[in-house]
Amino acid sequence: VVTIKEVARRAGVSVATVSRVYNHSHRVREETRVRVRHTAQRLGYSPHGAARSLVTNRTHTIGVLLPDLYGEFFSELIRGIDQTAQARGYHVLLSSARSQVESLEPALRSMRGRVDGLILMTPDLDAAAAGRSLPAGFPVVLLNGPPSDAACDSFGIANFDGARSMVRHLASLGHRRIAIICGAEQNFDAAERLRGYRTALVELGLDRDPGLELPGDFSEAAGHAAARRMLERDLRPSAVFAANDGMAIGALSAFRDAGLRVPDDIAVAGFDDIPMARYVEPALSSVRVDISELGKNATDRLLDALGEPAPRTLQHQTLPTTLVVRRSCGAPGGAARSTPFNPSEG
C-alpha cells in the first residue's frame, strides 16, 4: 500500500513529478524519470484508481448491464465487449440479471462515479422507458432493445431480415405449411423474428395460421415441448423455423423421438448459428449473427462517444445476418456436416 507520496519521498522529488512520470510524461528530465520509475518499481507502487478518477472525473471503466442471459450469446457478447474495451484501455464493470425496469435505476445509481459510460441491454418490449431514468448526457449505448424514445445510440441485429430470409428460403424449397417456435414473450428480438416470419408468409402469399405460431422462450426445453405439441395436436407443418438454435435443437430431439426424419419428414431451421449447430444431426440450418461483433461495435461506439462533447449525433446500427444452409432444412446443396470448422466463420 505505497502511495505517490512515499515514492516521491524515496526518489527525492515532489509528488507532482511522480504524477507527471505516470501521465503526460513530457517535461520530465530523462534522468528523473528513470529514477522515479525505478523507485516506484522497487516499492511496488501503482496509482490508486479511485483517487485518480476522483480528480480526473474519468474511471476508464464502462458499465455493462445485461438481463439474465444464457449460453453462447452471453459469452460471445461479453467477449466482444471486453476485448474491445481492454484494447482501448478500459475496464468492464458487469452487472447481469437486470430485466426488471424497476431494478434498473438502483443499478444505475450504484454505478455513478464508477463508470464513464454504459452499455445497456434491454430486450424487454416494455423497456422503452429504460432510457428515461438515465442522467441526461451520460453516454449510453442500447443493445438489442426496442426503439426507445431515449436519446441514446442503439445497436441491434437484423432479426426481421434474418427471419424473413430463412422463411423465404424454406418456401423456396417447396414448403407451404411453415411453423414458427417463438422466442420469449415481451422480448424484442423474438418479436422481430416473428414479424419477419409473418411478413415473409404474406409476401409469399401463404395463409397465416395462428396455430402454426407456437410459444417458446429460447430454451432447448421449450423447443422440445413445442415440437411435441405440434405432433400431439396432429398439426404437421412441413417445416419449422425456431426463433433460436437452442429451441431448434430441442425440436430436432423431439421429432427424432417421435420417429420423424429430418429433413425428409419435416424441415427444421434455427437462428443464431451457435457453434454446436453444425455438429447436431442433421446439421442445423440457421441464421448467423456475429454476436461478438455486436459487442465490439457497441463498445467502440461508446468509447468514441466518451470523447465527443455533449450534444452527440445519435447512431443506430443493425448488424446484418447471413443465411447458413445445412442439412436440416432439406436444401439440395445443404453443406455437408463434416465441413471443417473455420474459426473466422463462427
Place this chain on the structure above:
Amino acid sequence: VVTIKEVARRAGVSVATVSRVYNHSHRVREETRVRVRHTAQRLGYSPHGAARSLVTNRTHTIGVLLPDLYGEFFSELIRGIDQTAQARGYHVLLSSARSQVESLEPALRSMRGRVDGLILMTPDLDAAAAGRSLPAGFPVVLLNGPPSDAACDSFGIANFDGARSMVRHLASLGHRRIAIICGAEQNFDAAERLRGYRTALVELGLDRDPGLELPGDFSEAAGHAAARRMLERDLRPSAVFAANDGMAIGALSAFRDAGLRVPDDIAVAGFDDIPMARYVEPALSSVRVDISELGKNATDRLLDALGEPAPRTLQHQTLPTTLVVRRSCGAPGGAARSTPFNPSEG
C-alpha cells in the same frame, strides 16, 4: 452531476448529515433524514463511488480475471459470481483473456484501488507462479488452477474423481479399449481428467495404450478431428471418453459421418454436462459439474475473507461431480433422451 454539498445546501444541513443519512444512519433525526432523502431524490443525487472508496478504502467491487473462455462454462461461471456478488452488494469488474502469466501483473496493477479482492482463474499448469505477483495480504481466490505455492484460497472441481468414475463406468459396461480425447495441453483441468482416466485404467487392470490418448483442446472441432484420426488409423476403441462435452459432440458427429452407430459400435461420454448434452443424438453421458455453484462458492469465500483480518486461514475446496448416464455410453438403463428438463439439475 450533483454532489453532497449541493444536497446539503438545499436541504439546509451540513454535508456530514447528508453523509450520515446515506451510511450508518443512526443519530439522525427522523425529520432531518426525510428532508435530506427528499432533497436528494429531487436533485437526482447519488454518492460518488470513487470519492467514497478513496476515503473508506473499500470499493465494494471484486475483480475477476479469466483466461479466454468459451461457451457455457464462461457464462455459468460469471452467472454464479455475479449473482452472489450482487446479492451481497458488490460489483464485478471483469477482465478476460489473461492467459499469459506476463500479462497478469499489468492487469493486477491496473486494478489497484478499483477492487477489494480478486477471483483469479489460472488454468495453465505453469501458472503456479501467478500468485507470486500478488500483493501479500490482498484477498485472492484461485479458481481451477494447479496447486500453487501462493498463500491463497483455491476452488476447483473434482476432475480426477469425475474422470475416474466415468472410465470405471464404461469399464463396468464391458469396455476394455477405452480412448480419451484430451483437453488443452497445459490446462490443469485437462491434466487432472487425463490422470483420472489413467488411474482408472490401472485400477481396472487394463493396459494403457498411448495411442488411445488423443490430443484435443476442448473445442467441438478438436473432438471431430480426434475421432476422425481414430478411424483413419484404424484404431477402434470400443469406448471414447472426451475431456469435455463439446469434444464429445464433435466426436459423435464424426462417428455418425463414418457410419458408426453410437453406442452400439462405439460408446461415447463427455464431461461438464452442458445443457445441450441431453438433446444430441444419442443423448450424451457426461460428468456433471455445477459451474455456477463453483463461481458462487468462490465469491462467497472471497467476500467472507474481505471481512477477516489479514492472517486468514486458507481454504481449499473441490466441488464434487456427478455421473450422468444417458444413451451414448450404452448403459442398459441410460436415461431416455426425452427426460423432461429440470432446471435445478442443469
Place this chain on the structure above:
DNA sequence: TTGTAAGCGTTATCAG
C-alpha cells in the same frame, strides 16, 4: 442530533 474540518491519493494550476 448536528456542524466543522482533516484527510483519502491523485491531478492540475501556478510559480519558480
Place this chain on the structure above:
DNA sequence: CTGATAACGCTTACAA
C-alpha cells in the same frame, strides 16, 4: 524542468 498547493466528493473524528 520542478515544486507547492488547491481541488475532487466523500467519511469521520471531534466539538458543540
